[in-house]
Amino acid sequence: MIWEVFRQEKPGGYHTHCGNVHAPDAEMAKLFAEVQHGRRKPTNSLWVVPQPEIAEVDAEDTTFGGTTDKSYRWAMTYTGVDASFAEEVAESQREQETADREREEVTAGGNS
Amino acid sequence: MDIETVKERAAPRAFSPKDDMPEEYRKAATRMIQFHANSEIMGAYLERPFIRQAPSLDRKLAFSAKVQDEIGHGQLLYRAAESLGIKTREEMLEELATGDGKFLNCFHYPMEEWVETPMIGFFVDGAAMRRQATLKRSSWEPYAHAMDKVCFEEGFHVKHGEDILRELATGSRAERERLQEAFETWWPRIIQFFGPTDDKSTHHDFASEVGLKQLSNDELRNAFLNAYIPKAEKYGLEIPEEPRIRKRDDGTYRVVEDDLDWDEFFTVAKNDYEGSHVQIGKRHDTQEAVEWVRTVLDEHEQTSMGTAPAAAD
Numbered sequence: 057m058i059w060e061v062f063r064q065e066k067p068g069g070y071h072t073h074c075g076n077v078h079a080p081d082a083e084m085a086k087l088f089a090e091v092q093h094g095r096r097k098p099t100n101s102l103w104v105v106p107q108p109e110i111a112e113v114d115a116e117d118t119t120f121g122g123t124t125d126k127s128y129r130w131a132m133t134y135t136g137v138d139a140s141f142a143e144e145v146a147e148s149q150r151e152q153e154t155a156d157r158e159r160e161e162v163t164a165g166g167n168s
Numbered sequence: 169m170d171i172e173t174v175k176e177r178a179a180p181r182a183f184s185p186k187d188d189m190p191e192e193y194r195k196a197a198t199r200m201i202q203f204h205a206n207s208e209i210m211g212a213y214l215e216r217p218f219i220r221q222a223p224s225l226d227r228k229l230a231f232s233a234k235v236q237d238e239i240g241h242g243q244l245l246y247r248a249a250e251s252l253g254i255k256t257r258e259e260m261l262e263e264l265a266t267g268d269g270k271f272l273n274c275f276h277y278p279m280e281e282w283v284e285t286p287m288i289g290f291f292v293d294g295a296a297m298r299r300q301a302t303l304k305r306s307s308w309e310p311y312a313h314a315m316d317k318v319c320f321e322e323g324f325h326v327k328h329g330e331d332i333l334r335e336l337a338t339g340s341r342a343e344r345e346r347l348q349e350a351f352e353t354w355w356p357r358i359i360q361f362f363g364p365t366d367d368k369s370t371h372h373d374f375a376s377e378v379g380l381k382q383l384s385n386d387e388l389r390n391a392f393l394n395a396y397i398p399k400a401e402k403y404g405l406e407i408p409e410e411p412r413i414r415k416r417d418d419g420t421y422r423v424v425e426d427d428l429d430w431d432e433f434f435t436v437a438k439n440d441y442e443g444s445h446v447q448i449g450k451r452h453d454t455q456e457a458v459e460w461v462r463t464v465l466d467e468h469e470q471t472s473m474g475t476a477p478a479a480a481d
């Protein structure tokens with residue numbers, strides 16, 4: 057069976073996908089994941105997940121974010137007001153700007 | 169882990185469901201996160217009618233997106249609360265329906281006029297966001313992770329709220345007058361958002377000792393006033409005379425708390441205010457009306473997953 061591996065670098069961080077391993081059971085999968093994915097990159101924790109348990113929806117199945125103009129969902133749309141008066145509002149807007157830019161790059165570059 | 173170890177190790181995102189946390193910690197965290205989750209849901213219900221009452225298509229779309237976000241935040245937070253192993257999501261939702269679940273004071277009051285919407289959408293959301301930003305450093309990792317996503321989304325809510333405020337504040341004289349009236353009605357409640365001053369707050373000490381929360385009521389209220397009083401003034405709103413707010417030499421504020429109605433606050437906190445019954449009742453009725461959807465989904469889950477789901481993780 058194939059097990060997908062997720063690595064968390066630091067305590068409190070997110071587990072992000074980093075690869076997969078072949079293993080007959082969870083114990084062996086953890087061991088292989090440790091050897092293959094936990095040695096060089098900083099690792100605080102690993103998750104192994106049986107691949108058949110993972111369900112996927114991708115950009116061929118759907119249009120993420122919808123097909124209509126949803127600019128009303130974004131902080132930067134409201135240009136008549138300024139986010140800088142509160143650091144947390146400004147930070148949220150910066151995160152949204154980044155996400156929006158990355159989305160556009162992905163869309164413009166195709167889904168390859 | 170015993171309480172002393174918890175206090176020693178308390179740090180941002182220090183504890184996760186893997187850690188064997190003492191019951192006292194798990195209960196305190198559950199109380200805090202459940203309250204937060206409930207508030208997201210109840211806030212969404214308060215704003216929902218304005219999807220219909222919005223004066224333009226843009227506002228309608230923004231309100232529907234916002235209400236959807238808030239319900240999502242509620243779900244995210246119930247998951248974070250559930251991970252403490254004290255209560256299941258079903259139990260917490262049930263408590264909200266029966267009136268046992270507690271939520272933010274501001275959401276116990278009716279909101280009927282469009283002119284009131286920035287009171288929630290800008291001031292209350294702004295206050296909430298100040299608080300939530302500090303909770304990214306909560307010691308319960310699933311709570312901190314939920315805050316990452318909530319704060320990411322919330323900037324839209326606050327700016328949308330301010331945009332409505334700006335529009336009304338630059339509107340007709342009648343509009344500006346009604347805006348001022350709404351502000352006077354909501355202002356004391358907004359100040360009470362942060363609860364009573366630290367020495368009167370019952371839960372603060374423990375929650376801060378174990379790193380669940382980072383700032384005290386007073387510190388948060390102060391941070392809020394610092395950013396939002398200038399905003400109110402910018403839009404020509406006059407700060408009501410009461411509660412009296414004095415600026416100290418160090419730039420912080422002192423609120424004369426005796427000017428606020430704490431009897432009302434504590435009645436609200438017990439879900440016993442007139443508006444509490446109305447708001448809880450409204451949600452209860454809506455829940456009941458869509459009960460069949462949950463039943464169908466549960467049945468489907470039972471058949472497709474075989475056995476009872478939610479058991480172990």
Ligand SMILES: [Fe+2]
Binds near residue numbers: 237238318322
């Ligand atoms: Fe929210």
